[in-house]
Amino acid sequence: MNDYVFGVEWLDKNFSDLLKLKPLILIAGCPGSGKTVLACTISYANALRGHKVLYITFHESKEKLFKIMSGLGMSLSDVEVRGTFKFVRIPLPLTIESLNETISKLISGYSPEVVVFDTINPILTITKDESVKRALLQNFFYELSESINGMTILVAESDGEDINLSNVEFIADAIFILKQKVSKGLVSRSLMIKKVRGVDISIAEIPFRICGNLGLVLYPPPILEEVSTEYGELGLPCEVLRKVIGHIHKSMPIYITYPPDARPPHAAVIPLSIALLNNLKVLFVSYIYPPDILKSQLIRALSLTGLKSEEIKELIDKYVVVKSINPTAYSLDELYMRELRLVESIKGLGVVVFHDVGLVAGLSNADNYLLNLIYNQLNYLRLKGLLTIRLGSYVSDELYRLNSLLSSMVLRFEPVFKDGRFVGVQAYVWRRGTTPYIITSEELSRCFEEIAVNIRRRCLSR
Template sequence: MIKFLNEYSYTIWLGLLKDYVFGIEWLDKNFSSVLKLKPLILIAGCPGSGKTVLACTISYANALRGRKVLYITFHESKEKLFKIMSDLGMNLNDVEVRGTFNFVKIPIPLSIDNLSDTIFKLISKYSPEVVVFDTINPIMTITKDESVRRVLLQNFFYGLSESINGMTILVAESIGEDINLSNIEFIADVVFILKQRISKGLISRSLMIKKIRGVEVSVAEIPFRICSNLGIVLYPPPILEEVSPEYEELELPCEVLKKVVGHIHKSMHIYITYPPDARLPHATIIPLSIALHNNLKVLVISYIYPPDVVKAQLLRALGLIELKGKEVEELIDKYIVVKSINPTAYSLDELYIHELRLVDSLEDVDVVVIHDVGLVARLSNASEYLSKFYNQLNYLRLKRVLTVRLGSYVSDELYRLNALLSSMVLRFEPVFRDGKFVGVQAYVWRRGTTPYIITSEELSRCLEEIAENLRRKCFSR
């Protein structure tokens, strides 16, 4: 049975894309023109970085289209490779049966002549349009003469694409981050460097686009994950030109917010903060009421509490404005999905990717609420955090999602950093008189408006309006 990684691989199988393909939608969208050259592609990286997965992804995508692939290896076990790729969504058995994928394991050649004879016999037998060498490192052990190696790389492999009138893929193993393949990089049409970094015991992977002949490369390094049933999933930064400035207008749930803010849009980003030692329920009620008031599906991602605790806190917060009972619980269950992530178990790259995958995995997500953002910010340096935070916001804007980020006020620097990219800021503060707590006030600012302090009296009236609106929603169904 044919196995498709996703809708895009199904499109490839239908033959709706011309010429050769990378098999990864973003790469094909941006760099497909280089494939018309019948290119020499170099995939290099350290052990475990995903080189073979990328080589198989390209091979499988072209084999699905009916292009014959010859996959040559000196060390891979066919059974092991086919099993691993099947787990990643690539059914190599199927394309092998169809005659478009041929796996050949050959012994390490004793000489250059022996190598060329073997390769050309295989080409004559299989008539491939794509030839893959995984890896070329054993070939480099044939001779220690650097000039002979240079001739082998620059003449034999580069000329192979012309010989088959197709595409050649070379996989190269390197130890460590420094990859010295200058003898072939300058003649290769495409150079992909797969990087694998370990920080605080956690792995993050990225694809470095070092060279694409004849194509402008504006994004040099892209984080990715290797996922079960999906293979390589890239998370490129969104192109701002593709992000519409405004989407659907949303109504605010009380008069004071309407007076101060007017309205908001689904593509906006709201930053809500409060003292770490006074985590006020208002910070939860306001974004929750915006979502419920507009019938929006919400994904809550919590860094500090498990899903059951988050839902209990939501119900407790609504209980403070006299919203209780089975109907309220059903409303929460209908509109809200809660996921919990331990941010210390991921590198920042992995965390960023994992969160976006959660959004992509759920249908019809209108609002993403992330709690507590101050924790992640403290676990990473400011520049790295800002980069991932910025790209995440634009990705969610592109998906027409309202983003709400809640977090304790842990430092002026982090407050300013989060406020910098926000469309709206709500900062809740307890109010004391004569040493006694008398209420909560909120500093509010929305892009295009002047800041305003919502008094505790105004905020109380706002909560009363929210309670009345939600009560009608709960009990009129």
């Protein structure tokens, strides 16, 4: 195992060639942005593979660092015991010569393949003379990195003006800038890839989270070419849908909408029955109801088919997971990541339903939300082989059109009135590659009856 790694999946997938160059990697960012976590993640991953890592710091406490990393699922003490990780805290050097001497001793004594400096800022205070500083940075770190067989990682705190990184940037083979912003009192983080020698970078900034037990998790936008086009076929739950739609694929996002002032429970029957009859576990994420209210709404919806309440209870327990997220508590980026994390945390999922998507769209700038985040999210979920159903109120023509644009199938429910009286619900339906059709309220009733029969036959134990 001679190959060096980042230990962060997406970085390894895209930049593994860089690691063959004995690179000098600069990780910069403001305090708390995750620099140490990233540097330690790389260190840990290489130490695990048997590469000797020397971690040099002037200010980190070993105990705290080991504790934080252990909370992120990385046991530095394990690799320390194995002899592939060495933490050294050195006193602040008074001169460049003394620094040189200390580092040389450490390197010849341990022969590391990966060397980390967390952070280099104190070194820069040795001298105020800019030209000496430049020479120091360029010569010292350049020479050091040349003498190291694996990689050299420099961590720099670069908040505001106190450090001029341009000298280091010049000699670095890769530059990762960690950013963090706070919105609505919550932190959202991103990794900016400023430079990677020899790689044509097309994605410049990637949101990430630091998660307990998992460490650093990146959420890169999916590359369309890598998103498989058609996953398995899914059956439709009743005759009229089969007649007008034929079949659907898991890779086809569905948009289901209804008037915000007449939200028929019928709309929820379709996602539920698609999931149940295809034997798929379904996650409902509600932005508008707490879990117990959402659950009772789903029960009400299924009871429209004529299923009995104990039958419905059995189905819900077996197939449905309900979660609620208050979208106003998150920035859109945070919300996006939270949802993906939620989806990833539930095993064996086949369908994800977001409800009420009209609310989130109304809260945000539609252009950014739908055309950037949702577009990426739909592709991401498709990449995971999940059917995504976006269920929500008809808020405006513009949002309806954008949501439809992002979907391969649209169902628009409308109440039907006769002589001023409510007589039922009809649905406009369209699927990619077919002509639109209006399912009448009679057809919908028959569809629901058929759903009950099929569910009894295929999903219930009695």
